Amino acid sequence: MELQIDRERLSRELDELGAISAEPAPVVTRVVFTEADLRGRRFVKDLCIEAGLEVREDPIGNTFARWTGSAPDIPAVATGSHIDAIPNAGRFDGTVGVLGGLEAIRSLRRTGFQPRRSIELMVFTSEEPTRFGIGCFGSRMMAGALPIAAGDKLRDPEGKSLDDVRRAAGFTGDLSLIPVSKEKYSAFIELHIEQGPTLEREQVDIGIVTAIAAPATLRIEIEGEGGHAGALLMPQRRDAFLAAAEIALAVESAAKATGAIDTVGTTGICDIFPRAVNSIPSRARMEIDVRDIDGTRRDVVLASISRAAEEIASRRNVTLRNELLNADPPASCDPGAVAELETACQTHGASYRFMISRAYHDSLFMSLIIPTAMIFIPSRRGVSHRPDEYSSPEAIATGALVLAETLSRLSRE
Numbered sequence: 001m002e003l004q005i006d007r008e009r010l011s012r013e014l015d016e017l018g019a020i021s022a023e024p025a026p027v028v029t030r031v032v033f034t035e036a037d038l039r040g041r042r043f044v045k046d047l048c049i050e051a052g053l054e055v056r057e058d059p060i061g062n063t064f065a066r067w068t069g070s071a072p073d074i075p076a077v078a079t080g081s082h083i084d085a086i087p088n089a090g091r092f093d094g095t096v097g098v099l100g101g102l103e104a105i106r107s108l109r110r111t112g113f114q115p116r117r118s119i120e121l122m123v124f125t126s127e128e129p130t131r132f133g134i135g136c137f138g139s140r141m142m143a144g145a146l147p148i149a150a151g152d153k154l155r156d157p158e159g160k161s162l163d164d165v166r167r168a169a170g171f172t173g174d175l176s177l178i179p180v181s182k183e184k185y186s187a188f189i190e191l192h193i194e195q196g197p198t199l200e201r202e203q204v205d206i207g208i209v210t211a212i213a214a215p216a217t218l219r220i221e222i223e224g225e226g227g228h229a230g231a232l233l234m235p236q237r238r239d240a241f242l243a244a245a246e247i248a249l250a251v252e253s254a255a256k257a258t259g260a261i262d263t264v265g266t267t268g269i270c271d272i273f274p275r276a277v278n279s280i281p282s283r284a285r286m287e288i289d290v291r292d293i294d295g296t297r298r299d300v301v302l303a304s305i306s307r308a309a310e311e312i313a314s315r316r317n318v319t320l321r322n323e324l325l326n327a328d329p330p331a332s333c334d335p336g337a338v339a340e341l342e343t344a345c346q347t348h349g350a351s352y353r354f355m356i357s358r359a360y361h362d363s364l365f366m367s368l369i370i371p372t373a374m375i376f377i378p379s380r381r382g383v384s385h386r387p388d389e390y391s392s393p394e395a396i397a398t399g400a401l402v403l404a405e406t407l408s409r410l411s412r413e
């Protein structure tokens, strides 16, 4: 029987998962270990069980749905992505790789295919950095790239530790059980929306990712002095927000100063206190995202931002606490896995191009322990991390078909 993706069912499931959100549709907000995230996990696990897969979870909530192969003890082939979503997001980021991965597996089972290597769908905990300030902590822990002390160290905005929050969500095991040995899997393939404009602009069906940019996050906390917006005159002020504003502009100029189009810098969070129109901000808290496909160039930008922040703080007579939350190396995808994706595209007549990923993904950490590659599908107008994020059912089905073909090739060897 020919390999076929059930496009209608996959679209329906993506819409159903998209409606599991802390905000009304079309807005998707599904922050790790919130009620919406737990409902979304339940939805996906039920579909995996219905598909005949064996489902298990690790102590941080990474979820594994396994199709046992005829040689169950040899390294398995894996696919997967995430279902958590930042506030005010769309319904395709991550979910295309989870539900598209599940449909790829179902499409193989419908043909009567029997894999030699087991095939496993992975749903990683917290790919997004929203709640604990660091992204991909589920896949980081699997790759041994995040010490288990993070369970106590990582705190959410309410000061709750990751350990407290995960246990309240029902994940109580010892974090030391999470790291995965390099022998356990032979390949990892992630299907994901491009989150950029290239594929749509070039009218290409599939992006075969060869490298993933290196993300870093700085947290800067500024302490000035508050006061009455009317009575305290300008020369006496130590306005924490204005220092933050200058630092945000320094982020932009440091990123542009490399002259490389691949360097990006964003101040995505800037909270001020006490947030009263007639009160001078005494505190500011910023989170800054800096990326580049060249890790060394990115680190030059981080150093430049830190120097500028110190100069601004001393000139404005405010104090500064500067914390580097993460500075990850860029990833190269495995040439063998990339070649399999190219063959799969050719087999199914999907047009393709090689490209880098400017967004990070769980593949960034899976590539530390497993030969890894990614499949991109077009994003309408390159939009993502917004409710109007969109990929067509045809594009999603083509991505899932290329994934299914690749999984069948990788699991029969």
Ligand code: HGY
Pocket: 127, 128, 129, 135, 358, 359, 360, 361
């Ligand atoms: O920020 C990213 O690149 C990913 O979407 N978390």
Ligand code: MN
Pocket: 093, 128, 385
């Ligand atoms: Mn995202």
Ligand code: MN
Pocket: 082, 093, 094, 127, 192, 361
């Ligand atoms: Mn994503």
